[in-house]
Amino acid sequence: MYILRVIVRPAPSRRRLTTFRILVRVFIGICTFVGALSLLIWLIYRPRTILIAVDSATLWRFNVNSTTSPPVLTFNLTAGVSVSNPNKRVSIYYDRLQVEGFYQEELFGRAALPLSFQGVRRTDAVRAMLQGSSAGYFDNATGSGTGVFPVDLWVVGTVRYKFGDLMTTSASSLSVKCPLVLQLMEASSRVECIVISF
Numbered sequence: 001m002y003i004l005r006v007i008v009r010p011a012p013s014r015r016r017l018t019t020f021r022i023l024v025r026v027f028i029g030i031c032t033f034v035g036a037l038s039l040l041i042w043l044i045y046r047p048r049t050i051l052i053a054v055d056s057a058t059l060w061r062f063n064v065n066s067t068t069s070p071p072v073l074t075f076n077l078t079a080g081v082s083v084s085n086p087n088k089r090v091s092i093y094y095d096r097l098q099v100e101g102f103y104q105e106e107l108f109g110r111a112a113l114p115l116s117f118q119g120v121r122r123t124d125a126v127r128a129m130l131q132g133s134s135a136g137y138f139d140n141a142t143g144s145g146t147g148v149f150p151v152d153l154w155v156v157g158t159v160r161y162k163f164g165d166l167m168t169t170s171a172s173s174l175s176v177k178c179p180l181v182l183q184l185m186e187a188s189s190r191v192e193c194i195v196i197s198f
Contacts, residue, residue: 050092051084052155052176052193055125059182062149064138071138073108076131077101077182079153083115084123090161092118095171097157099128103149106136113155128153153178155193173197 061076079099085092097113109130118124155178158171178193 047090047161048086049195049198050159050174050176051082051086052178052195053082053084054153054178054180054188054191054193055080055082056187056190057151057153057180057182058187059149059151059184061131062182062184066138068135070135072133072135073103073106073138074133075101075103075108077109077129077151079128079130081113081126081128081153081155082123083113083118083126083155085118085120087120089120090163091120093160093162093167094118094174095158095160097155097159097174099130100154100156101130102152102154104138106134106138108134108136108138113157147183149182149184151180151182153180153193159198 057077057079059075059077061074063074065072065074081099083097094113094115094117097115098110099113100110101108109132111128111130113126113128115124115126155174155176157174159174160171161168175196175198176193177196178191180188180191182188
C-alpha cells in the first residue's frame with residue numbers, strides 16, 4: 001500500500017513596500033517621463049546648429065611695434081559675417097554676440113555684432129570692425145615675409161531659444177572659430193566657420 005504525501009508549500013510572502021522602494025519607483029517614473037517628453041520635443045522641433053561664415057574680411061592695417069615691451073600690434077580689420085538660423089520651428093535670441101580677433105593665439109581686439117533676435121530659417125549679414133592697438137606677445141607681424149597673416153576670428157556669445165511660444169530661461173554659450181588667411185588691402189574669400197560649442 002502506497003501512501004501519497006502532498007507537500008503544500010506556503011505562498012511566498014510579498015515584500016512590503018518601504019518608503020525607500022516607493023521613492024525609487026517615483027524617481028524612475030519621473031526620469032522616464034522627462035526622457036520621453038524630451039524625446040518628443042526633440043522630434044517635433046529637431047533643433048539644428050547655427051551656421052556662421054565670414055563672407056569677406058579685409059586687413060587695412062596690421063603692424064607690430066617690437067621696440068616696446070611687450071610688443072604693440074596696431075590693426076584695422078573689417079569683416080562681413082553671415083549668421084544663419086536653419087531651424088524650422090526654433091527662433092534664437094542673442095543676449096550677447098561679438099567677434100574676437102586672435103593673432104598668434106593672442107587676443108588683439110573685439111567688436112559687438114548688432115544682432116539680438118533671429119527668426120526661423122533666416123540669415124542675417126552683420127559687419128564687424130576691429131581697430132586700435134593691443135599689447136601682447138606678438139612676433140613680427142610681417143607674415144613671415146610673405147605678407148600673409150593667419151588671423152582667427154571667434155564669434156562668441158550667449159543665446160536663448162524660443163520653441164513656439166516657449167522660451168528657455170537659461171542661456172547657452174556660443175563659440176565659433178573662423179580661421180582666416182589675410183593679406184593687406186585684399187578682401188578674403190568666403191570662409192565657413194567651425195562651431196565649437198552651441
